[in-house]
Amino acid sequence: MKKLLALLVAVLMVVTLFGCNNNNNNGGNNNNSASGPDTATFEQLLEAGKKNGNKLTVYTTHSVVNSALEAFMIKYAPGIDYEGTQIGDTTQVTQVAKEVKEGVKGADIIFIQDGARVLTDLVDEGYVSNWYNKEIYDLVGEDCEPLLVWDYCNKVIMYNNGTESTFGEGQITNIWYCTDPQYAGALAMKDPGTEGVNMNFLVNLTADENAKKLETAYKAYYGKDITLDSDCPNAGYQFIKMMYKNGMVLGSSDSTIAKDIAAAEKKMSGLLTLNKYLKSRAKLDNDQWNLLYVTSEVNPVAGFIYPIYGLQVANADNPELAKAFLIWLYSKEGWYGDGTLTCKDGSVYKGMQGRYGDYSGNTANPLADGDLPVKEWKKILIQEDAKQAAENRWKVEDFIQKIK
Amino acid sequence: MDVCVRSLFDLSRKENHMKKRWNRIKTFLSKPYNVLLVLFLVVLTFLVVIPLISIVGDTFLVHSQEKSRVGQAVGTFTTYHWKRVFASEYSTSLLWHPILHSIYTSAWACVVAILIGGSFAWLVSRSDMRWKGLMTKLFIFPYIMPSWTLALAWKNFFKNIDVTGSNGIFYSLTGIAVPTWFAYGEFPIIIVTGMHYAPFAYILIGGILHNMDANLEEAAIILKTKRLRMFTRITIPIVMPAVLSTIILVFSGAMASFATPQFLGLPVRYYVLTTELYASINGTNPGVGYILAMIMIVLSVIIMTINQFLIGNRKSYATVTGKSANISIFHLGFWRTPISCLAFFVVMTMSVIPLVTFALESLLAFTGDYNFSNLTLSFWIGQAQGHDTWQSEPGILRNPEVYRTLGNSLKLAFTCAVGAGTLGFLAGYSIVRRRGSFISKTVENLTFIPYLIPSMAFAAIYLSMFSTRRGIIPSLYGSFAILALIGTVKYLPMASRSGVNSMMQLSPEIEEAGIIMGVPWVKRMTRIIIPIEKATIVSGYLLPFISAMRELSLFVILVTANNRVLTTLLFFYDEKGYTQFSNAVNLLIIIVVLIINFAVEKLTGASIEKGVGG
Known part of the structure; x- marks a missing residue:
């Protein structure tokens, strides 16, 4: 009985030690949000990303981002490895938090909905940060803050x-x-x-x-x-x-x-x-x-x-290329394709063409025929208030x- | 001088004592089974005991999702979760209702399993029912299938207008719309879970019926006892220990099942412990989830303690009865054909019709339209049709994601089988060789603990423990290693039970002869013990393999998008509403498992029945 008790105490001590170790291990950079638009341009970031050369990894709740990633990499950064994975928002929140916290290689950039949990579980903890440059700000305006809206x-x-x-x-x-x-x-x-x-x-x-x-x-x-x-x-x-x-x-x-x-x-x-x-x-x-x-x-x-946000992950391997990709997504080419861009399987990249219910953060981008512009929808729908x-x-x- | 001599004497006594102790350790460690037992003790303490304790810690911490509701900083101590579960206005919906639902559905699932499985076992072993060969093969199907397979089939078949607005296949065939209680909620959960575990009841009760002494019944016949009286006074008492044991095992399995209540309970907001646990872990209050996991473990321990007690009774009873050379067959007479047809219908309903519904649903261009013109192979072999259609991905046979996850599933199942099978066999060997010793008993109990922990609770523990760096062990979150590790540990009881049972039957003299001849341990194992125990050992590998291939609850909260397996891909498709894909993937899993089961059975003589029946 005494031996058993001693064993239990030893085990508890080991667990306590592990517990202490656990609390000191935050991989986030606590750089919660940018203080305003970055001055770096698409070209500069693209060059820096190519020079960096590391794999670009994207997690997204929206399936179109995956084909957009293929089209972008084939045209702008051939030769650099990339991977896009569609993951639901709940799983994505858990996965990104754990990966950054433990320093495990995961996404460079995420496209995610559910602003409330993004704010509390990811931004507040410093696992992801809100980033935009002047080019994005000029297109998106006030929807750059508190979290950058890529798609409504x-x-x-x-x-x-x-x-x-x-x-x-x-x-x-x-x-x-x-x-x-x-x-x-x-x-x-x-x-x-x-x-x-x-x-x-x-x-x-x-x-x-x-x-x-x-x-x-x-x-x-x-x-x-x-x-x-x-x-x-x-x-x-x-x-x-x-x-x-x-x-x-x-x-x-x-x-x-x-x-x-x-x-x-x-x-x-x-x-x-x-x-x-x-x-x-x-x-x-x-x-x-x-x-x-x-x-x-x-x-x-x-x-x-509700928005799908484009956010930078704290332990990104290729943050420059991730940012260049984000900027490109706001362009008409990124949103709709230009008829010449191709995906990995050789098919033409069509982006959001023909899709009802997706509206670019850049309101100048085209809509599917017959759909209403986002400002009309906002009149008859409640807009997600992530903070509230x-x-x-x-x-x-x-x-x-x-x-x- | 005298003092000096005395201290020298003391020193040499101490040295002698140390030497003796060292010699004892050396002798102890010279036996391979002792080394194995020590290794098992250390490893299992780390993989089973420490995780169990670590989850307790998690129930007292504030997690990042909880800082708003608790009003404290992340990582600080709190009793919020315990108060919330046991002493708050939410206790009823968080704990008491789910726990009652779990107990209610599990208890009735036992009745269904015993009625179907027990009747079938009696018909197969004691009556002249027709088509026994074919039916016994088919009857095992639901146990090989993933547990939620029947739930999906039920949904496809009985979907009703009141809940979803449209009807399922049954309505299309008969024009009869089933009521909501029949389509969703506790009734279908009970029936589906009962049917899933009916093969379990068949194997366990069938084993007893096969081995029971028919002389008892023959004596009753000579004394002109009525059939009904014979059945109630002889047959039922004889199979009762097996029935009780089955009840406990089915109850425990049903309590731990997640996918069936999730698929059939959610539409009508019927929650059980596992679905509440899943919602808590994935939601904004994981602390509550960890407490629910602990409650499930405690319930399992209670159930399994009763089981241990009953199995003890059964063992002693079985020894007394022994096996009779001639089993009396009950002639069904006029009822032979009708009963055979009824049994055949039940078997087909459980085993074949679900497969047909998966195939059919995977072939529908648009769900809910069962006209011939609506059939297509597009979801199997077609190309992606674009994001604005229902088929935004290529058909599963040309979808790289499906092959990747199939590869992951096979790799994972193979790793778990090799891990659990090998360790289980070695554990069985070393436990039996040192039977009765403290270390042997401790290791035997440690290998069995994972069986007591419901899959989802076990996954919650591993998520909490291995998703952060622990000393020299890096974070295993998102890695293949964590899945392989949890699979191996979770399925270890199956393999070690099978190892212990087989080693108990093997006389130690056989190995001792090898020792006398100076045959080294490895050679003794590979040339003597393994060849003799081949069929049981392979069964010990086959069970973890099949279990890992069809497992969802154990992996669903540990898998990340990068290491998805087929079952979690299916869950993902179902969540996304890709009905045809989810049905096609389900069929694919079943086909793969059946092929492997069949191949292993043909090649080695091992079988799932041997594994389950011990």
Whole structure:
């Protein structure tokens, strides 16, 4: 027994030592954000990157960045090794934090959504930093801070009006519809517990100005003033609670939800990336599938718009080339291709051509035919407020934990 | 003078004592099995005991995601997580509901597994049911398949309009829409988990039924006992220890399963311990996740302690009964064909229909449309259609990512099999050779501990422990090494159990003859012991290989995009909503595992049944 006790004490001491070691090991450079635009130009950075010669590694939540990387490297930095990997935002946050902290070679630059967690888990800890130069600043303006916006995406309420039993045009005019018992289970979205931007949207709804808009919209829908439950500090919380309690369906991916809604035979809607709208139209061209409609006139909002940020990783091997790549992505060539750029498999690089729901941080870049410019979307959608979400996310998460 | 002589005498006594001690150590270490035991003790303490203790530390620290909610600096001491789990308004949804759901679904999954597996075992071993050969082969399929395979098939088949807005294959075939409770939530979780573990029940109960003394039943027949009475008074009591043992093992497996409740529970917000653990670790409160992991370990320890007790009973019982030369076969008579057809239908439902649904779903140009004109091979052999279509990647047979991850899976499964198989065999050898000694018992218990730790909890521990530099060991986060290490340690119990069982059957005189003849240890192992134990040893390799190939829970939070394996690629595709790809990859995993299982069985005589049944 004594021996066992001695062994346990020894093991505990070893663990304590390891624990101490652990706390002193922060690989981040704590250079949280740039103090303004860098003066280095694309050409200078490209030359420096080529001279550096190290492999360029990119992590991205957006698949187009991977083909853009191939096109860029083939044209501008042939001979230098590169690798692009598509990783979801939650995994990316964990992976980048651990890699930088432990000095493990990972990404040079990341393209990531979920501003709240990027701020708290990566920027505050010094694992990534916000960087932009004069060229980017001239194109992007105020969207350079606090985190540089590379691409705006939007999630809007969609449904199909294929049959009489599904939603018809003009039926969804107020966001409180998803709390109405007659539409129980008629709204689906990717689980906010795993989709950070969805959670940020809910957090943003609890901000005072949005809660007030929701209060007004409630009166317009139900014809009476809102009565808040004791656990709901404002109309934002009340909305979330009623939405969850009204059988909101949680999905594991926007694509799956979109396919289900496109084939739905009952009143069903979803809060989905606009890109799914176009993909569903492709089916309509072939067959009698129902078209997903976007509701743009919903009181007070029809969804939200959120950025994908382009950020520099603290322990980058080739930071110069990473920055040159970032600048290039804002050019028309980087955004849309020029018809001559090719990817690794020889196919022509098309960038964002034909994609609904992607809007360059450089608003001069072209849009897919038929889509609205980002400034129009911003009028009818809530724009992700990363700071407000970062500060209040845990409160809303706790609230949902109680009611889910 | 007298003092000087005395001190000299003391010195020489001390020297003698030291010499004796040294000689004892030398003698101890001259036996290879002792060296092995010492090595196992050191390595397993580091890989099993220290991680268990390190996770406790993590439950008292503020992690970077938690600084806002805790209101303290990262890395500082806190009791926030413990209060939150056990004494807050969130305890119900974080702990009590998930734990109740886990226990409820696991308990009923046991009933389903025993009913299906036990009935099938009885029909195969004690009745004249038709097509036994074919059905016994097919019946093992669900155990070889990844655990969530049946869950995906269930979703494909019974998807219903109330939850998703559209219906699945079942509706397309019959026009009948199943209710939501049938399609999602606890009912399908119970059925699917029960079906997954039914082969387990079949193997364990079947083993007893095969070996039971038929004279007991024959005596009852002579005494004109009614069939039902014979069944309830003789057959059931005899198989009861195996049934209880199966219940404990299935319960433990079901409690630890993640993918099935994730796929079938999430749409209706039905959470169990593993899904809550996954959400916590990946969300903004990993400290809570580590506590949930510890709770799962404690539950497993309780369950396995009961199991140890029951297995002890079973062993002694089996020795008394022995094996009868002639097993009485129950003639089903008029019911022979209907029962055979029913059994065949159940087997097909569990083993073949899921594969057909994966194949079908992977061939649909657009999901949900089961018309012949909608079939395409594009998701298998087609080129990428662009980012604005549903097929933004090339078909899986021309997709370099699929080959890369298949390569990773095979490399990982092979490494885990070699690691766990070899270490398990050596552990079995050394444990049996020093049976009864303190060190042997300690090592035996240490090799078994990973079995007690649910996969996801084990992964959480390794993530916490090996993702940072620990003394001379660099951070293993994102490396192949951490996956190989955890796989080897997690599957070690399977191989070491099989090693211990086989070595127990081998008389030590055989090796002693080699020692007397002066044959060195390595030669004794390679020329005497390994050839005799070949089939069991290969089974000890085969089980970790198959388990690693179909494993998700153990790897899902440790894998990074750079070292993805096929199961995590499938999970990624499913999360992205690439339905056809995820079904195709699922089918690919099953085909690869079945081919390897078949090849190993043909080449060596080893089989999954031997591994599971011991």
